[in-house]
Amino acid sequence: MGKWYEEAVFYHMYPIGMTGAPRVNEGGPAEHRFRELIKWLPHIEELGCTAIYIGPLFESTSHGYDTKDYKSVDRRLGDNQDFKEFVEEAHKRKIKIVVDGVFNHTGREFFAFRDIQKNRENSPYCSWYKGINFGWDNPYHDGFGYEAWRNCFELVNLNLWEPKVREYLLDVIGFWIEEFQIDGIRLDCADCLDFSFMEEMRRYVDARKEDFWLMGEVIHGDYSRYVKPGMLNSVTNYELHKGLYSGHNDHNYFEIAHTIRRQFDQNGGIYKGAKLYSFVDNHDVDRLASKLTHKEHLPLVYTLLYTLPGIPSIYYGSEWGIEGKKEGPNDDYLRPAVNLEEVLKEVPNPELMEWIQLLGKIHREYPACSNGEYKELVLTNRQYAYARIQGDSGIIAAVNNDEQEAKIQIPAPFSEKTYRSLTDDEVWEPENGKILLTLKPSESKLLEFH
Numbered sequence: 001m002g003k004w005y006e007e008a009v010f011y012h013m014y015p016i017g018m019t020g021a022p023r024v025n026e027g028g029p030a031e032h033r034f035r036e037l038i039k040w041l042p043h044i045e046e047l048g049c050t051a052i053y054i055g056p057l058f059e060s061t062s063h064g065y066d067t068k069d070y071k072s073v074d075r076r077l078g079d080n081q082d083f084k085e086f087v088e089e090a091h092k093r094k095i096k097i098v099v100d101g102v103f104n105h106t107g108r109e110f111f112a113f114r115d116i117q118k119n120r121e122n123s124p125y126c127s128w129y130k131g132i133n134f135g136w137d138n139p140y141h142d143g144f145g146y147e148a149w150r151n152c153f154e155l156v157n158l159n160l161w162e163p164k165v166r167e168y169l170l171d172v173i174g175f176w177i178e179e180f181q182i183d184g185i186r187l188d189c190a191d192c193l194d195f196s197f198m199e200e201m202r203r204y205v206d207a208r209k210e211d212f213w214l215m216g217e218v219i220h221g222d223y224s225r226y227v228k229p230g231m232l233n234s235v236t237n238y239e240l241h242k243g244l245y246s247g248h249n250d251h252n253y254f255e256i257a258h259t260i261r262r263q264f265d266q267n268g269g270i271y272k273g274a275k276l277y278s279f280v281d282n283h284d285v286d287r288l289a290s291k292l293t294h295k296e297h298l299p300l301v302y303t304l305l306y307t308l309p310g311i312p313s314i315y316y317g318s319e320w321g322i323e324g325k326k327e328g329p330n331d332d333y334l335r336p337a338v339n340l341e342e343v344l345k346e347v348p349n350p351e352l353m354e355w356i357q358l359l360g361k362i363h364r365e366y367p368a369c370s371n372g373e374y375k376e377l378v379l380t381n382r383q384y385a386y387a388r389i390q391g392d393s394g395i396i397a398a399v400n401n402d403e404q405e406a407k408i409q410i411p412a413p414f415s416e417k418t419y420r421s422l423t424d425d426e427v428w429e430p431e432n433g434k435i436l437l438t439l440k441p442s443e444s445k446l447l448e449f450h
Helices: 036-040 042-048 081-090 111-122 163-180 195-206 238-249 253-264 294-308 340-345 349-365
Strands: 010-013 051-054 058-060 067-073 096-101 152-157 184-187 211-214 311-315 373-379 383-390 393-400 407-413 419-421 434-439 444-448
Touching: 036 081, 067 163, 067 294, 081 096, 096 163, 096 211, 163 195, 195 211, 238 253, 238 294, 253 373, 253 383, 294 349, 294 393, 294 434, 294 444, 373 407, 383 407, 393 407, 393 434, 434 444
Parallel strands: 010 051, 010 311, 051 096, 096 184, 184 211
Antiparallel strands: 058 067, 373 383, 383 393, 393 444, 407 434, 419 444
16 A cells, blocks of 8 residues: 555645635634535545645635734634534545645735834844845835735745744644644645755654645646655646646647656656646636537546546536636636535536546556556557556556547557456457457547456
8 A cells, every 4th residue: 555645536625715705804703614615525525535635724814825824724714623623524534634835925914024014124023024125115015125926915925044934834834733633735836935944844744744745836847856755745747737638629649648758657757656746727727627629528638637647636616517717817717616515406517527436436446547657558649548557457548539439459568368448348358469449539448457
């Protein structure tokens, strides 16, 4: 058995959006919306997900990433006791919980920034932030300048070279492990964090909880700078995310296969052995159903997500093919409120949800999906087949993005074995070392062998 996170299937929850919480935190008493979120757990379990990435959760001013209190759950969602109960209920179902760690910046209502506004040069927290300059001003006219994340001045960049800042943030992590028994942290903007801080974090969590998962949000660059012993376990695989939808829109499986070959090939893949976090959409990018030109390709994309190397994740609502596109800087359309009970009464795309449930079951029952060696078998613009092999057993995935039926000859990884469909009663005995497979338009097939 590998570590839990290496074989996990994640469900990604953006709680402020999915519960319909107000987009601005006006203060006031806690609203107990975690009771609604607990109702999602049976559905998440039925999908075959074994872990939840939920966040942001720290008390914040608006979208969740402008933290004002690191040790309180956002009152729009509930209080700390509510979140404790959520984690306990998830753990009863053997579902792990990973939360957002927003450690690159704070909001303007965070106590240290408030102290600088009040006491200016005399504040003991001037060194907590980057670029504090009392000779300048900022768009909020505080009478001093500061470095903001991507010029979003509601997000003030922390100075992670200040020992007191590191000490404070590590204490926050300890608090969330101790208080809530979380199983991991997704580091927001990991590509902006100092490497030495992430190394310090690794040592800190390893001393406090076994198999604690650290995953970083990294968009561009060399992922292997982050994923290595003493640093992070995983990062977001944005490179694969792009190929998964554009490879279908352009009828170009070469794009996806090239990415996988470059990243994970046994002979020289640059991230060989790493388990990157795979996704087709999330709270920052357009929904998959809005990105795909042909909606009938939705199940194909999920087949690849679950069977290619990586840790698959589902963004809430996308199991029903809901749509959503960014409108300029506005992400609200990607983060809609969803009434689970209403949706489950009349599921918008029941075939897609059932296919994702089946993929979750296959992922759990066939460890080769997580740990098997990747072997490309067939590649054309419109057809793609590969095996995930563990020892002398595993699975074959074959997909057809064409509007026409396709007959393909797949080189059998083991010519003496029998290959069985994981969706019906079809069986194949290789002929001259080849499996002769017929794929309908926009169809995927999964075969097992042992």
